Amino acid sequence: MPSKTPAPNGPVRLRDVAELAGVATGTVSNTINHPERVHPRTRKVVEDAIRTLGFVPNQQARVLTGAASSVIGLVVLDVESPFYMETAHALERAVRESDHVVMLCNSEGDLERESALLTMLAAQRVRGALLAPATPDPNSDRYVHLPGDLPVVLLDFDGGDQHCSVTVDNFSGGALAVRHLLELGHRRIAFLGGSPDLRQFAQRAAGARHAMTELGLDPDEHLTEISVSGIGIRDGQRAAELLLEAGTPDAIFCGNDMLAFGAYRALAGAGLSVPDDIALVGYDDIEFARDWVVPMTSIRQPIDELGQIAARLLLEHSAGDPAHTHRRVVLEPELVVRRSSDRRIDLRR
Amino acid sequence: MPSKTPAPNGPVRLRDVAELAGVATGTVSNTINHPERVHPRTRKVVEDAIRTLGFVPNQQARVLTGAASSVIGLVVLDVESPFYMETAHALERAVRESDHVVMLCNSEGDLERESALLTMLAAQRVRGALLAPATPDPNSDRYVHLPGDLPVVLLDFDGGDQHCSVTVDNFSGGALAVRHLLELGHRRIAFLGGSPDLRQFAQRAAGARHAMTELGLDPDEHLTEISVSGIGIRDGQRAAELLLEAGTPDAIFCGNDMLAFGAYRALAGAGLSVPDDIALVGYDDIEFARDWVVPMTSIRQPIDELGQIAARLLLEHSAGDPAHTHRRVVLEPELVVRRSSDRRIDLRR
DNA sequence: AAACAGTTTTGAAGCGCTTCATTTTCTGAA
DNA sequence: TTCAGAAAATGAAGCGCTTCAAAACTGTTT
Numbered sequence: 001m002p003s004k005t006p007a008p009n010g011p012v013r014l015r016d017v018a019e020l021a022g023v024a025t026g027t028v029s030n031t032i033n034h035p036e037r038v039h040p041r042t043r044k045v046v047e048d049a050i051r052t053l054g055f056v057p058n059q060q061a062r063v064l065t066g067a068a069s070s071v072i073g074l075v076v077l078d079v080e081s082p083f084y085m086e087t088a089h090a091l092e093r094a095v096r097e098s099d100h101v102v103m104l105c106n107s108e109g110d111l112e113r114e115s116a117l118l119t120m121l122a123a124q125r126v127r128g129a130l131l132a133p134a135t136p137d138p139n140s141d142r143y144v145h146l147p148g149d150l151p152v153v154l155l156d157f158d159g160g161d162q163h164c165s166v167t168v169d170n171f172s173g174g175a176l177a178v179r180h181l182l183e184l185g186h187r188r189i190a191f192l193g194g195s196p197d198l199r200q201f202a203q204r205a206a207g208a209r210h211a212m213t214e215l216g217l218d219p220d221e222h223l224t225e226i227s228v229s230g231i232g233i234r235d236g237q238r239a240a241e242l243l244l245e246a247g248t249p250d251a252i253f254c255g256n257d258m259l260a261f262g263a264y265r266a267l268a269g270a271g272l273s274v275p276d277d278i279a280l281v282g283y284d285d286i287e288f289a290r291d292w293v294v295p296m297t298s299i300r301q302p303i304d305e306l307g308q309i310a311a312r313l314l315l316e317h318s319a320g321d322p323a324h325t326h327r328r329v330v331l332e333p334e335l336v337v338r339r340s341s342d343r344r345i346d347l348r349r
Numbered sequence: 350m351p352s353k354t355p356a357p358n359g360p361v362r363l364r365d366v367a368e369l370a371g372v373a374t375g376t377v378s379n380t381i382n383h384p385e386r387v388h389p390r391t392r393k394v395v396e397d398a399i400r401t402l403g404f405v406p407n408q409q410a411r412v413l414t415g416a417a418s419s420v421i422g423l424v425v426l427d428v429e430s431p432f433y434m435e436t437a438h439a440l441e442r443a444v445r446e447s448d449h450v451v452m453l454c455n456s457e458g459d460l461e462r463e464s465a466l467l468t469m470l471a472a473q474r475v476r477g478a479l480l481a482p483a484t485p486d487p488n489s490d491r492y493v494h495l496p497g498d499l500p501v502v503l504l505d506f507d508g509g510d511q512h513c514s515v516t517v518d519n520f521s522g523g524a525l526a527v528r529h530l531l532e533l534g535h536r537r538i539a540f541l542g543g544s545p546d547l548r549q550f551a552q553r554a555a556g557a558r559h560a561m562t563e564l565g566l567d568p569d570e571h572l573t574e575i576s577v578s579g580i581g582i583r584d585g586q587r588a589a590e591l592l593l594e595a596g597t598p599d600a601i602f603c604g605n606d607m608l609a610f611g612a613y614r615a616l617a618g619a620g621l622s623v624p625d626d627i628a629l630v631g632y633d634d635i636e637f638a639r640d641w642v643v644p645m646t647s648i649r650q651p652i653d654e655l656g657q658i659a660a661r662l663l664l665e666h667s668a669g670d671p672a673h674t675h676r677r678v679v680l681e682p683e684l685v686v687r688r689s690s691d692r693r694i695d696l697r698r
Numbered sequence: 699a700a701a702c703a704g705t706t707t708t709g710a711a712g713c714g715c716t717t718c719a720t721t722t723t724c725t726g727a728a
Numbered sequence: 729t730t731c732a733g734a735a736a737a738t739g740a741a742g743c744g745c746t747t748c749a750a751a752a753c754t755g756t757t758t
Contacts, residue, residue, distance in 0.1 A: 011471075011474070011497050011498065012497070013743095013744060013745090014744065014745060014746095015744075015745095023707075023708085024707065024708045024709060025708090025709075025744090025745080025746090026707070026708060026709065026710095026746080026747080026748090027706085027707060027708075029745070029746055029747085030706095030707085030746090033746075037705090037706080037707095038706070038707080039705080039706060039707085042706080042707080054494070054496065054497065054498075055497075056468060056471045056472050056496050056497035057472060057744085057745075058413075058472065058474055058743095058744055058745065059472040059473050059474065059745095060409040060410075060412050060413050060473070060474055060743095060744080060745090061409075061413055061713085061743075061744035061745040061746085062744085062745060062746075063409050063713090063745095064407075064409050064410055064413060064712095064713045064714065064715090064743095064744080064745070064746095065712080065713050065744090065745055065746045065747080066713070066746075066747090067745090067746080070469075071452075071473070079434060079437065079438050079441070080431075080434055080435065080438055080636070082429075085428060085429055085434055086429065088428065088453075089428050089429055089455065092428070092455055101452070101454060101466075101469060102453070103420075103450070103452045103453070104437075104451070104452070104453040105450060105451075106438065106441055117450075119405060120419075120450060122360075122405045123405050123406060123407065123408040124408045124409070124420070125360070125407055125408065125409055145403070147403065147405050148360050148361070148403065148404075148405035149360065149403075232640075233637075233640035234640065237640075261640065262640070264642070265640070265642060268642060287429070288582075288637070291581075291582035291583065291586075291610065291611070291614070293613070293614060293617060293642045362713095362714060362715090363714065363715060363716095364714075364715095372737075372738085373737060373738045373739060374714090374715080374716090374738090374739075375716080375717080375718090375737070375738060375739065375740095376736085376737055376738075378715070378716055378717085379716090379736095379737085382716075386735090386736075386737095387736070387737080388735080388736060388737085391736080391737080406714085406715075407713095407714055407715065408715095409713095409714080409715090410713075410714035410715040410716085410743085411714085411715060411716075412715095412743090413713095413714080413715070413716095413742095413743045413744065413745090414714090414715055414716045414717080414742080414743050415716075415717090415743070416715090416716080699758100700757100700758085701756100701757085701758075702755105702756085702757080702758095703754100703755095703756085703757100704753105704754080704755085704756095705752105705753080705754065705755095706751100706752080706753070706754080707750105707751080707752070707753080708748105708749100708750080708751070708752080709748100709749100709750095709751100710747100710748100710749100710750105711746105711747085711748095711749105712745100712746090712747090713744105713745085713746090713747105714743105715742100715743085716741105716742090716743090717740100717741085717742090717743105718738105718739100718740100718741095719738105719739100719740095719741105720737100720738080720739090720740105721736105721737085721738070721739100722735100722736080722737070722738080723734105723735080723736070723737085724733105724734085724735070724736085725732100725733090725734075725735090726731100726732100726733100726734105727730100727731090727732090727733105728729100728730080728731085728732100
């Protein structure tokens with residue numbers, strides 16, 4: 001005579017454990033979630049049953065009964081970009097201790113896809129999402145309403161008072177780089193940035209201009225700006241080649257490290273030595289920068305801190321505290337001087 | 350007089366939509382999942398209600414009622430390794446069309462953590478998981494029993510007849526590289542591999558030896574093997590420096606591209622030219638290989654294919670077909686010749 | 699032996715959805 | 729106008745879990 005068990009196939013259910021242990025389902029649930037409430041003797045029996053059956057509680061069912069999800073979504077523009085990967089990793093480390101996992105999603109810079117992913121995350125009822133927006137428009141209001149009121153923290157994008165956000169000051173970073181080059185005595189500087197309507201690049205360029213003005217130099221005269229559509233090594237190389245045709249500057253400041261690597265290739269190809277003939281500065285300080293053939297001076301984004309703060313904001317926000325107010329945190333980048341801009345520095349570093 | 354709605358807080362529920370549209374819950378469910386079953390007029394009303402309320406169905410509840418999850422887990426050793434990232438990306442592309450998303454998890458090479466992640470994925474009742482095992486032991490049986498019978502496909506690890514697996518033939522790749530170097534006339538070759546008890550490196554080294562024997566050369570005489578604990582640029586550099594102290598070989602074959610980049614730095618630092626003084630071959634053909642200062646000859650792993658096949662196997666396996674039998678697919682790597690081993694090739698490529 | 703105050707255990711209700719046997723409504727032919 | 733059959737809409741049951749009021753046990757005190 002079959003018991004109440006409808007079908008013994010599929011994964012083991014809590015009820016199966018209860019049956020084997022000879023207790024009620026509530027007791028099994030309690031030994032898992034409130035062990036102190038159940039008698040040690042019973043607890044032992046239940047735990048044994050769990051082990052013999054290899055029971056793994058269905059998280060979906062749990063969440064359905066009100067438990068908070070332990071999944072955090074992260075939507076980035078490009079999973080292959082070292083910067084975003086390092087961010088993902090930092091975030092993961094940050095949420096690890098609170099037993100959360102990161103679900104990494106790739107919007108590929110496509111707004112449609114970005115929306116689809118956010119909806120998907122909302123449908124999964126994840127705890128919340130970190131979003132590095134794909135919009136180039138810094139004032140876009142497309143993030144005001146998010147599907148199924150997903151708790152969101154924006155990365156590298158100012159959320160106004162609609163959302164929490166964590167950004168790194170690009171303007172300040174651009175200024176940092178150019179100030180450094182000016183201090184070294186360079187006067188003809190080129191800024192090699194990605195597509196000019198990507199927020200980050202525009203802000204870095206503005207910072208670069210500011211650093212010049214600050215010292216009483218006219219940017220129009222001393223700063224050549226050149227922009228590329230892509231942001232990869234190839235793009236940097238091509239742009240730098242173009243730049244060289246119009247004359248050799250004293251220094252090139254690139255909008256990111258990949259572009260700087262490309263510029264390096266162009267310079268090496270033209271027989272120019274870095275840093276002897278020309279100084280080179282990148283941005284992001286990805287791992288490769290340190291280990292590039294000539295170690296690359298770069299602007300470091302405080303990625304670990306960014307991950308930690310973003311995680312904290314998100315967990316706080318998604319805890320459902322009605323008193324929560326949106327906060328924006330702006331982090332300061334840091335100049336890391338290496339050989340590519342300063343010949344006094346050991347080649348190895 | 351309050352209606353049956355218990356609490357209008359939290360996300361919008363299907364029932365809220367039904368109420369607003371003035372229909373039964375079943376009808377709302379049908380307009381979402383079986384639109385053809387509901388009258389166009391009603392459908393319109395319901396769809397409007399969905400839109401005004403911004404309803405996003407709770408995926409957890411859906412899965413609970415038997416729908417297959419749309420999440421696929423991917424557990425890798427190192428999320429910052431370009432090889433795994435490219436794999437993750439390829440996998441993502443592969444499952445995109447079937448509307449699945451990838452949940453990327455980082456085991457950091459830690460067996461404990463790997464287990465924890467697999468349990469977590471089982472608890473989430475994901476559709477299945479791709480696993481790049483952290484065990485160095487190729488015969489480990491720790492993957493025989495997985496938590497909550499999670500459907501799993503192993504990556505880069507032979508699953509025997511317990512699991513499906515997709516691997517790339519490391520032996521063959523090692524042979525490919527060394528054969529290439531021998532054909533170019535090099536006779537004193539060094540193999541610079543990562544920790545010798547990482548399966549992949551051991552197999553590549555074996556392949557290298559085989560290629561020598563094949564040509565009647567004694568590996569003991571012509572092949573110097575040197576291993577490093579790490580697998581990063583720094584490690585490669587240090588190892589190559591050590592190697593140079595004992596004399597300069599004709600060519601260095603590195604167990605991965607990062608090591609090769611490091612070796613390049615060491616060579617450049619010692620004033621040796623690649624490829625004129627010494628040839629260099631990497632492994633994995635990550636994106637950087639093509640764009641390294643001297644474009645790097647490398648062994649390409651067919652990552653796209655790997656992602657596609659793995660995805661297909663997993664979806665098939667997790668479809669629950671009882672007739673499913675575990676398959677192992679072995680992919681062949683490919684030699685990509687670039688400047689670092691062959692001076693006849695244009696510097697730019 | 700009865701009364702009491704814990705301490706454990708129980709099991710039904712409910713989370714948001716889908717399914718499906720029923721009921722209701724519509725359609726067109728008789 | 730009636731009625732069979734198709735089409736559409738209904739709503740209760742159930743997915744696996746947690747919760748919580750109620751029931752069933754302790755053991756201690758009169």
